[in-house]
Amino acid sequence: MASSAVSKFKQFFALDGTMPADDSYMAEDNAYEERSSYGYQPTHAAHSDYTPARRSPQPSVVPVDVRGFSTVRHIGEAFRDGNIVVFTLSELPRDEARRVxxxxxxxxxxxxxxxxxxxxxxxxxxxxxxxxxxxxxxDALEF
Incomplete structure (x- = not known):
């Protein structure tokens, strides 16, 4: 019984020397035709919803009111845009403040x-x- 469990484990994780015959998995992806200095650049990236952040030449200080971990995206968005971010965690429980x-x-x-x-x-x-x-x-924390 133990040997069948071990053989099933090996077969599931392809440790028994067999690979699944899935051609779509092994086929090359033609979306990566253009090269950049960092490697392959997908051709469909220009059509995605992502717009790169624009860094401001003079960063401003952005105070963020953190009321819970669900609001930390405001910290990330402001910092990603090149701004200085300040926030206080005095209103949060200790474990949630640690996550922030x-x-x-x-x-x-x-x-x-x-x-x-x-x-x-x-x-x-x-x-x-x-x-x-x-x-x-x-001074910026006075919001």
Whole structure:
């Protein structure tokens, strides 16, 4: 009985030396014809709903009122557009505030920015190459 379970496991994950005969899976995708400096560029990308963010030459400080983890997209959108984002977590439960901080840290890492701790469970997200004083970030929290 155990050997049949092991053989079924091997067969399911194609560890028994057989591969499923699915030609559509193995066929080449012709959508990747154009090349860019980063590799293949799909030809259908120009027709998608995605519009790249436009970075402003002078970033503004955007205070975001975080009322729960469901509102963190406002942090991401403002930071992705190249703005400085400040937010406070004093109204959130500890576990939800931790999720927001983790999300913000991931944004900073992915977009090469930095995160600065401010007083009263507040934080500032600063894009790469932008210099700002701490008091300017604190002033923006007065929303």
């Amino acid at each position: 901080v983790d999300y913000a840290a991931g944004l900073c890492h992915g977009l090469r920015g930095r995160m600065q701790k401010l007083p009263r469970t507040s934080f500032g997200l600063i894009p790469e190459g932008v210099e700002i004083e701490t008091y300017e970030l604190e």
